[in-house]
Amino acid sequence: MAHERAPGLKDVAKAAGVSVTTVSRMLNGSLDLPAATKQRIDEAISALKYQPNPHARRLSRGRSDTIGLVVPDIANPFFATMVAAVEEAANDLGLAVSLYATLNRTGREVAYLRLLEHNHVDGLVFVTNHPDDGELAALINRTGKVIVVDEDVPLAMVPKLFSDNLQGGYLAGRHLAEFGHRNVLFVGGPDAMISTQRRFNGLRSGLQERFGEAFSIRRYSGEYTVACGREMARRFLEEGSPATAIFASSDEIAIGMIEVLREHGISIPDDLSIIGFDDVSPLHLFAPPLTAIRQPVRAIGRRALSLLLETNWQESEVLATEELVPVEIVVRNSVAPPSTRNKQR
Amino acid sequence: MAHERAPGLKDVAKAAGVSVTTVSRMLNGSLDLPAATKQRIDEAISALKYQPNPHARRLSRGRSDTIGLVVPDIANPFFATMVAAVEEAANDLGLAVSLYATLNRTGREVAYLRLLEHNHVDGLVFVTNHPDDGELAALINRTGKVIVVDEDVPLAMVPKLFSDNLQGGYLAGRHLAEFGHRNVLFVGGPDAMISTQRRFNGLRSGLQERFGEAFSIRRYSGEYTVACGREMARRFLEEGSPATAIFASSDEIAIGMIEVLREHGISIPDDLSIIGFDDVSPLHLFAPPLTAIRQPVRAIGRRALSLLLETNWQESEVLATEELVPVEIVVRNSVAPPSTRNKQR
Numbered sequence: 001m002a003h004e005r006a007p008g009l010k011d012v013a014k015a016a017g018v019s020v021t022t023v024s025r026m027l028n029g030s031l032d033l034p035a036a037t038k039q040r041i042d043e044a045i046s047a048l049k050y051q052p053n054p055h056a057r058r059l060s061r062g063r064s065d066t067i068g069l070v071v072p073d074i075a076n077p078f079f080a081t082m083v084a085a086v087e088e089a090a091n092d093l094g095l096a097v098s099l100y101a102t103l104n105r106t107g108r109e110v111a112y113l114r115l116l117e118h119n120h121v122d123g124l125v126f127v128t129n130h131p132d133d134g135e136l137a138a139l140i141n142r143t144g145k146v147i148v149v150d151e152d153v154p155l156a157m158v159p160k161l162f163s164d165n166l167q168g169g170y171l172a173g174r175h176l177a178e179f180g181h182r183n184v185l186f187v188g189g190p191d192a193m194i195s196t197q198r199r200f201n202g203l204r205s206g207l208q209e210r211f212g213e214a215f216s217i218r219r220y221s222g223e224y225t226v227a228c229g230r231e232m233a234r235r236f237l238e239e240g241s242p243a244t245a246i247f248a249s250s251d252e253i254a255i256g257m258i259e260v261l262r263e264h265g266i267s268i269p270d271d272l273s274i275i276g277f278d279d280v281s282p283l284h285l286f287a288p289p290l291t292a293i294r295q296p297v298r299a300i301g302r303r304a305l306s307l308l309l310e311t312n313w314q315e316s317e318v319l320a321t322e323e324l325v326p327v328e329i330v331v332r333n334s335v336a337p338p339s340t341r342n343k344q345r
Numbered sequence: 346m347a348h349e350r351a352p353g354l355k356d357v358a359k360a361a362g363v364s365v366t367t368v369s370r371m372l373n374g375s376l377d378l379p380a381a382t383k384q385r386i387d388e389a390i391s392a393l394k395y396q397p398n399p400h401a402r403r404l405s406r407g408r409s410d411t412i413g414l415v416v417p418d419i420a421n422p423f424f425a426t427m428v429a430a431v432e433e434a435a436n437d438l439g440l441a442v443s444l445y446a447t448l449n450r451t452g453r454e455v456a457y458l459r460l461l462e463h464n465h466v467d468g469l470v471f472v473t474n475h476p477d478d479g480e481l482a483a484l485i486n487r488t489g490k491v492i493v494v495d496e497d498v499p500l501a502m503v504p505k506l507f508s509d510n511l512q513g514g515y516l517a518g519r520h521l522a523e524f525g526h527r528n529v530l531f532v533g534g535p536d537a538m539i540s541t542q543r544r545f546n547g548l549r550s551g552l553q554e555r556f557g558e559a560f561s562i563r564r565y566s567g568e569y570t571v572a573c574g575r576e577m578a579r580r581f582l583e584e585g586s587p588a589t590a591i592f593a594s595s596d597e598i599a600i601g602m603i604e605v606l607r608e609h610g611i612s613i614p615d616d617l618s619i620i621g622f623d624d625v626s627p628l629h630l631f632a633p634p635l636t637a638i639r640q641p642v643r644a645i646g647r648r649a650l651s652l653l654l655e656t657n658w659q660e661s662e663v664l665a666t667e668e669l670v671p672v673e674i675v676v677r678n679s680v681a682p683p684s685t686r687n688k689q690r
Contacts, residue, residue, distance in 0.1 A: 074444070075429035077422055084420030087446045096456060099419070099444035101432045111441060255627050262630075282600050285607075287632030 007048040008065075009094055015044035020094070066096040067308065068121035070112045072104040072129040076224065076252060077280045078297055079127065082150075085301025086125060093309075095122075104129045109136060116143040125149055125304045129224070131192035147308045149300065152194045157320040159307050161300065164324040165198035168293040169247075171329040172199075172275050173206020175291070176245045180337050181273060182207070182215040185243035187232045187253050191221040199249045199277065218243055222253075229256020237264055244338035245273035251281040254290060269336035279330055289332035300325055352393040353410075354439055360389035365439070411441040412653065413466035415457045417449040417474040421569065421597060422625045423642055424472065427495075430646025431470060438654075449474045454481060461488040470494055470649045474569070476537035477501075492653045494645065497539045502665040504652050506645060510543035513638040513672040514592075517544075517620050518551020520636070520674055521590045525682050526618060527552070527560040530588035532577045532598050536566040544594045544622065563588055567598075574601020582609055589683035590618035596626040599635060614681035624675055634677035645670055 013020045016037075023041055026033055033041075044050070069086055071079040083099055090097045098121055102108040109128060113136070115121050123145035128136065137155030140146045148160045176184055186203055188196035200219060207215040218241055222228035229252060236243070237260070248254035254276035258268065266272050268288055276283060276292035283290035303325065311319070358365045361382075368386055371378055378386075389395070414431055416424040428444055435442045443466055447453040454473060458481070460466050468490040473481060482500030485491045493505045521529055531548055533541035545564060552560040563586055567573035574597060581588070582605070593599035599621035603613065611617055613633055621628060621637035628635035648670065656664070 073429065074419065074432065075422075075426045077420075077425065080422065080425035081420045084418065084446065087419065087448060091448055091450075091453070096453070097446065099446065101429065101442065101444065103432060103436055105436075108436070108441070255630060258630055282626060282631075285600065285603055285632065286627075286630045287634075289632075 007050045009050075011048055012041065012044045012050050015048060016040040021092075023094075064096075064120060064122050065094070066098055066121045067305065068112065068115055068124040069097055069099045070102060070109065070124060071099070071127045072102055074099075074101040078224075078251065078278050078295070081280050081297045082127075082301040082304075085298040086305050089302045089305045093305075102128070106130070106135065110139060113139045113143060113146070116145060123147070123308045125308060126153070127151065128153060129193065130190065144313055145308070145311075147304050147311075149304045150195070157316070159311055159319060160322045161304050161307060162194065162322065162324055163295045163300065164326050165195050166202040166205075167324075168277060168295070168327040169199035169202020169204075170206040171202070171327070172247045172277070172293055173203040174209065175206075175275060175329055175331070175335060176247065176273065177207050177210035177215075179245070179273065179335050181245035181335075182211055183218075183241075183243045183245075183338075184215070185218045185220065185236060185241055185246045186249070187229070187246060187257065188219065188221045188249045189224045189253075196221060196249065199247075203247055216242075224250040224252050226252045226256040226259075229253035229258075230260050231256075233257040233260035237261075243272075245275070245335065247275050247277075249277045251276055251278040251283065251292070254283075254292070255281065258286070258290075269334050271339055273335040273338075275335055284332060286334075288334050290334045291332045292330055294328050294330045296325055296327070352395045354395075356393055357386065357389045357395050360393060361385040368439075409441075409465060409467050410439070411443055411466045412650065413457065413460055413469040414442055414444045415447060415454065415469060416444070416472045417447055419444075419446040423569075423596065423623050423640070426625050426642045427472075427646040427649075430643040431650050434647045434650045438650075447473070451475070451480065455484060458484045458488060458491070461490060468492070468653045470653060471498070472496065473498060474538065475535060489658055490653070490656075492649050492656075494649045495540070502661070504656055504664060505667045506649050506652060507539065507667065507669055508640045508645065509669040509672050510540050511547040511550075512669075513622060513640075514544035514547020514549075515551040516547070516672070516674040517592050517622070517638055518548040519554065520551075520620060520676070520680060521548075521592065521618065522552050522555035522560075524590075524618065524680055526590040526680075527556055528586075528588045528590075528683075529560070529562050530581060530586055530591045531562050531564045531594070532574070532591060532602065533564065533566045533594045534569045534598075541566060541594065544592075548592055561587075569595040569597050571597045571601040571604075574598035574603075575605050576601070578602040578605035582606075588617075590620070590680065592620050592622075594622045596621055596623040596628065596637070599628075599637070600626065603631070603635075614679050616684055618680040618683075620680055629677060631679075633679050635679045636677045637675055639673050639675045641670055641672070 009020050009023050013023045026041055067090055069083055074080055087097050100112040116124055125147050127150045129151055132153045134155055137153050140156040140158055146158050148156050148158055186200055188200055220232050222232060248257055268274055276290050279292040279294035280297055283292055354365050354368050358368045371386055412435055414428055419425055432442050445457040461469055470492050472495045474496055477498045479500055482498050485501040485503055491503050493501050493503055531545055533545055565577050567577060593602055613619055621635050624637040624639035625642055628637055
C-alpha cells in the first residue's frame with residue numbers, strides 16, 4: 001500500500017469497519033471486544049503495518065500523536081491534579097502525553113518548548129510560574145501550537161486559559177467583609193504574576209463593596225509553597241499586624257501558615273480567620289475545615305487539551321484569546337467575626 | 346573537528362577549562378558566573394557546535410541525556426512527590442526527565458517502556474500498580490536499563506527499590522497493640538501487590554508479638570484511592586465490624602475513610618482509632634492529626650535515579666537486586682485505647 005504518511009488509527013478503524021475510539025481503546029487495553037471484532041482490528045493492523053506505539057510512529061512521520069505538558073512543580077497538588085486530568089482526557093482520544101517539570105527554570109522551559117520544533121510532540125500545554133523577559137514568548141510565538149495555562153506569558157500570541165482569579169479574590173473579600181473583617185492580610189505568590197495581581201484586586205473590590213475606603217489590606221508576596229507560607233506567618237507574627245483575617249492565595253501557602261500559627265497557639269477562627277485558594281488538598285479534613293476558593297483543576301486540564309486540539313493554528317490573527325474558568329467559594333469553618341483578642345493586638 | 350559522537354557537556358567543560366557541573370548549571374540558568382568564565386564556556390559551545398538542548402541532541406547521537414519516569418497516577422501526592430525528587434536530582438546532573446503517567450493501564454505501560462528501545466530515553470524508572478502477567482517483565486528484561494520502584498514486577502530481572510513495607514506494617518501493628526487493639530481492620534491496596542501483602546504481614550507480626558494468637562484482623566483490599574477509602578468505610582459500617590482500630594494503608598484510603606466515618610458521627614480516636622501509611626498529604630493538620638507510617642518519598646525518588654545511573658548494566662547476573670528504604674512511624678493523635686462504646690458494637 002502507498003501512504004504519504006504512516007497509517008494512523010483512522011486507517012485501521014476504516015479497514016476494520018469500527019470507530020477510531022474502538023481501535024484506540026483496544027490498543028489501550030481499556031475495552032473488551034468480541035473476538036471477531038478484535039480479529040478484524042488485528043488483521044487491519046497487520047495489513048496496514050500500523051505501528052500502535054506513537055513513540056515509534058513519530059520516527060516515521062511528522063505527527064507524534066503525543067501531547068506535551070510543561071509544568072513548574074509536579075509536587076504541587078494543583079499541577080499534579082491538572083496533569084492527571086490532561087492525561088485522562090488524552091487517553092480517551094488515543095493520545096500519549098509527555099510531561100515535563102521545569103522546576104520553574106527558564107533553561108528547562110526553553111529546552112522543553114523546543115521539543116515542539118523537533119516534532120517530538122504535536123502541541124504543548126505550557127505552565128510557567130515566573131515572569132518572562134520575552135524569551136519564552138518569542139519561542140512560543142515561533143513554534144506555535146502552545147496553550148498557555150494558569151499564569152500568563154504576556155507577549156505570547158496564543159490561546160490562554162486561566163482561572164477567574166479576579167472573581168476568586170472578590171469572593172474571598174466579600175466573604176471576609178460579611179464577617180466584618182476590615183483589616184486583612186493578603187499573602188500572594190510572585191507579584192509579577194497575574195494570579196497574584198488579580199486575586200489581590202478581587203480581594204480589594206470585595207472589601208470595597210462593603211466598606212468603601214474604610215478597610216486596609218497588608219500585602220505579602222512570595223511563592224506558592226509551604227515554605228513560603230511558614231515564612232509569611234512568622235513575618236505576620238513578628239510585625240504584630242492588626243489584620244484579623246488572612247487570605248492565603250494557595251493551598252500550599254495556607255498549609256505553611258497554619259502550621260506556624262498553630263505552633264504559636266493561635267486558634268483558627270477564634271483568634272484569626274483564614275481563607276484559602278485552590279482547594280485541591282484535603283482542606284475539608286483540617287482542624288478547622290478550611291474555607292477556600294476552589295479552582296476547577298480537572299476542568300482546567302481537560303479544557304486545556306481541548307483548546308489545543310480545537311484551535312485552528314493557521315488563523316494566526318485570532319490565536320491570542322483569553323478564556324476564564326469560573327471559580328467558587330467553598331464555605332467551611334475557618335472564618336468567624338474578628339475576635340476581641342485580635343482587635344487588641 | 347571530527348567527532349565520532351556529537352560533543353557533550355564534557356567536551357565543552359574541557360575546552361572551557363571548567364567542571365561539567367559548572368557548564369551544566371550555567372545552561373540550566375541556575376548559576377551566576379563571572380563574565381569571563383561565561384564567555385569561555387560560550388566560546389567552547391560555539392567552537393564545538395555543542396547543542397545544549399538534550400532533546401535536539403538525541404537526534405544526532407545514541408544518547409538522549411534524558412531519563413524516563415513512568416508512574417501510574419500523577420494525581421496521587423505520593424507519586425507526584427517522588428517525581429519531583431527525581432526531577433530535582435536529574436536537574437542537578439544536567440539530565441532532562443520525560444515523565445509518563447500510565448493510568449495504571451498495561452497498554453500505556455508497554456508503549457512507554459518501548460521508548461527505551463527507541464533511544465528516546467537513556468533509562469527508565471518504572472512504577473506500576475497492578476499485577477503483571479509476564480508481559481511487562483519480558484519487555485523490561487529485553488530493554489534493560491529499568492529500575493522497578495515501589496511495587497514489584499516479579500519476573501523482571503532488574504534492580505528494585507521498595508519501601509520497607511513489612512517494617513511499616515509491623516510498626517503500625519505494634520503501635521495499635523500498645524494501645525490494646527486486638528481487633529483491627531486492615532484496608533490495603535490490590536491484594537496481588539507486595540505493598541499490600543507486606544504491610545498486612547507486618548501488621549500481623551506486630552499484633553502477634555504482643556497478643557500471641559489472641560487477636561483478629563479483618564482484611565479489605567481495593568485500590569490506593571480516596572474513592573476506595575470511602576467505599577471501604579461504608580462497608581465497615583454496614584458490616585458492624587468489631588474492629589476498634591483501622592490500619593489504612595495509604596493517605597488516599599485514610600482520607601476517604603475519614604470523610605465517611607465523620608459523616609456518620611464517628612469520633613476519631615474516641616470511638617475508633619486509625620493509623621495511616623505514606624504521610625505525604627498534610628495529615629498533621631487534620632482533625633485529629635493522623636498517626637501514620639511515613640514513607641521517605643523524596644529519598645526514594647533520589648535513590649531511584651542514582652540506582653539507574655550507578656548500575657553496571659553489563660553485569661546481568663547481579664542486576665536482580667532488591668533494596669529496601671526504611672520507614673518510620675509518626676505518632677500524632679488518631680490512636681487511643683479501644684473505647685467502651687466500640688467494645689459494645
